[in-house]
Every structure is written in C-alpha cells, then in structure tokens.
Amino acid sequence: MGPQEHRVERRLAAIFAADVAGYSRLMEQNEVGTLQTLAVHREIMDGLIAEHRGRIANTAGDSVLAEFPSAVDAVKCAVEVQKALASIDQDRPEEARVRFRIGVHVGDVMVQRGDLLGDGVNIAARLESIAAPGGVCISATTHEYVRKALPLAYTDLGPQQVKNLEDPIQSYAVSRLPSAPTSLEEAAD
Amino acid sequence: MGPQEHRVERRLAAIFAADVAGYSRLMEQNEVGTLQTLAVHREIMDGLIAEHRGRIANTAGDSVLAEFPSAVDAVKCAVEVQKALASIDQDRPEEARVRFRIGVHVGDVMVQRGDLLGDGVNIAARLESIAAPGGVCISATTHEYVRKALPLAYTDLGPQQVKNLEDPIQSYAVSRLPSAPTSLEEAAD
Numbered sequence: 001m002g003p004q005e006h007r008v009e010r011r012l013a014a015i016f017a018a019d020v021a022g023y024s025r026l027m028e029q030n031e032v033g034t035l036q037t038l039a040v041h042r043e044i045m046d047g048l049i050a051e052h053r054g055r056i057a058n059t060a061g062d063s064v065l066a067e068f069p070s071a072v073d074a075v076k077c078a079v080e081v082q083k084a085l086a087s088i089d090q091d092r093p094e095e096a097r098v099r100f101r102i103g104v105h106v107g108d109v110m111v112q113r114g115d116l117l118g119d120g121v122n123i124a125a126r127l128e129s130i131a132a133p134g135g136v137c138i139s140a141t142t143h144e145y146v147r148k149a150l151p152l153a154y155t156d157l158g159p160q161q162v163k164n165l166e167d168p169i170q171s172y173a174v175s176r177l178p179s180a181p182t183s184l185e186e187a188a189d
Numbered sequence: 190m191g192p193q194e195h196r197v198e199r200r201l202a203a204i205f206a207a208d209v210a211g212y213s214r215l216m217e218q219n220e221v222g223t224l225q226t227l228a229v230h231r232e233i234m235d236g237l238i239a240e241h242r243g244r245i246a247n248t249a250g251d252s253v254l255a256e257f258p259s260a261v262d263a264v265k266c267a268v269e270v271q272k273a274l275a276s277i278d279q280d281r282p283e284e285a286r287v288r289f290r291i292g293v294h295v296g297d298v299m300v301q302r303g304d305l306l307g308d309g310v311n312i313a314a315r316l317e318s319i320a321a322p323g324g325v326c327i328s329a330t331t332h333e334y335v336r337k338a339l340p341l342a343y344t345d346l347g348p349q350q351v352k353n354l355e356d357p358i359q360s361y362a363v364s365r366l367p368s369a370p371t372s373l374e375e376a377a378d
Contacts, residue, residue, distance in 0.1 A: 070199035
C-alpha cells in the first residue's frame, strides 16, 4: 500500500454526543420559538465545551458532536451543561422546554480533516439515545475513568441493546449528588 | 479552594511501561556489557516510540515510561520494539540477552510538568510486571480499543492479582501472528 492521500490520525478522546429530545415535535409546535431557545442553549453549551477544553467536531440541526482530551472533563462538562440549561428552562412551560440528551464514551477514534470517525462515535450517539431528556448517559469505560475523580451520582443502567451494535452497551446515568457543590470544579481539582 | 499553584492537566493517554527482565542479575554478571547493550536497545526503542508519536515521560535505570495519544499506536509500537530487539539479540547467548517486558494501559492520567501521575500509570507498570521477558501485556481496556484495528495474537491471561491494587487486572498477552506482515503499518492503516 502506498502513501495515503487522506491521512487518518488516531487518538484517544472522550466523545460527547448531544441532541434535543423531541426536536421534531418542538419544531412542529413552534418553529421560531424552538430555534430561538436552541440558539440560546447552544451558546451556553458551546461556551461550557470550550471551557472544559472540548472541541466541537460536528453540528447538524439539533445535534452536537464534540471531543475532549479527558473523560473527566467531558463528563464534568455534560453535567454542567444540563445544570445550566435546566436553570434557564425552569420558567418555561414543560412542553416548550428544549432538553438535550447527552452521551459520553471514550474511544480510540480516527480523525480526518477534523471529523471524528469510528466505533467510538457510534457508541457515544447510542448512549445519548439512552439518556433521559435533560440527562447524561456514559459508557462503563467512561465510568471507570471518572468514578473516582468526580463525586456524582452514577446509576448502573445494566446492559442496553441498541440498534446497529451487536453487543449490548453497559451504561450509567449520571447526575449531580443531592448535596453537590455549586460547581464541580472544587471537588474535582 | 483557591487557584492551584501546580495546575494538573488531565488527558486520555495510552501508557507504555517497559523495564528489563532480570536487570540486577545482568548487571551483576556483566555491568559494562549490559549497559552497552541497553544503550543500543534504548536507541531503537526511543526511535520507535517517537515514530509512533509517543513521548517519553520518565526513564530511570532500565525503565521507560511513555505516553501515546492513541492505544493503537502504543500497542503497535510495543510489538515493533520487541520484534526489533529480538532480531538484534538473536546472536547473543541466552544469558546475555537484555529483554524488556512491556505493559500498555489506557488511562485518564494527570500530567504535571511533563510527569505522568495516577492510577493508570500504576496499572501500566503492573501489566509490565506480568509480561514475559521480550513480551507485551495489555489491559482489557486497551484490548477493547485495539483488537479490531490491529491483527495480532491476543491471549487472555484472565484476572491477575497484582501488588498494591485491590482488584485483579484483566490482561492480554500480545504477539505477532505467525503469518504477520513485516510491518504492522500495512495492516493497521
């Protein structure tokens, strides 16, 4: 095999996949309002991703795919995003809330022209589909990396069968502890 | 907690730990000869580490600790190192061979002033102690990342109890397939 035209680089990364629960329904009910809320939420999310050293690799409609150099940073970011969005959404009627599901997985991904490719990306997207609206779902591998570093509530969801993957995924729902500090920064540094 | 004086950065990395099997015995038998051979071996190892995008974080006597951005690169490098060293060692009498054990693990490690810290580093060192002289031993996590990308022979060693770690480590011995191509490059790209 000769030198490759499109060099693919491999790297370990924590993959963060987010999209809006019930996006089609929200758009059908109130297109302008939903897009406005989404823009506000995305600004908050994008800011927190950058703050946690993440890089947005892809966005499409209501979905965001980002990578982080550390699993701890990615999970901290996901939990902070959900906290921030819940706080600005609390005065909105239930049916108008724009709530993201977020999935986090650690993969040895391939990166080509900034795009993330490979199994790890698919798994992050599947974890996201398992997450509750406003929630965070992480793989067992991710859990292994963060459980000692981040004092959060981890709920074992058991093996989950997801589409397009042969083996079930072991996953955990993550949320703040009832007595959590205002910011995870204090506890995790 | 105020701003920290020594900022610790976290990152996902494949940790590569190597040291010489029976180093004390070799030094006792032939100090000058062993150090000469070690220098030659280290030059080869260091070159292959750099070629696979690794960074040497620490060396002490006969031991080398390096980090790689990708698990695939780290395992490829470990196998290539053992192949290269075996080939230059083959004319040496058995008792004069300087053979490294190599362990590879993927961790969300802490990096402070270039030093690697954390659980992940200890686990890589324990895996190295399980490896046969001239061999490579990887964690089950690492195996999960490389098994589809690298056509190598993986032997499940089962749970291994190692010192200073509560839980046994799940590990795999890795070697080239009998029919392996000259270089892994071809198969893995």
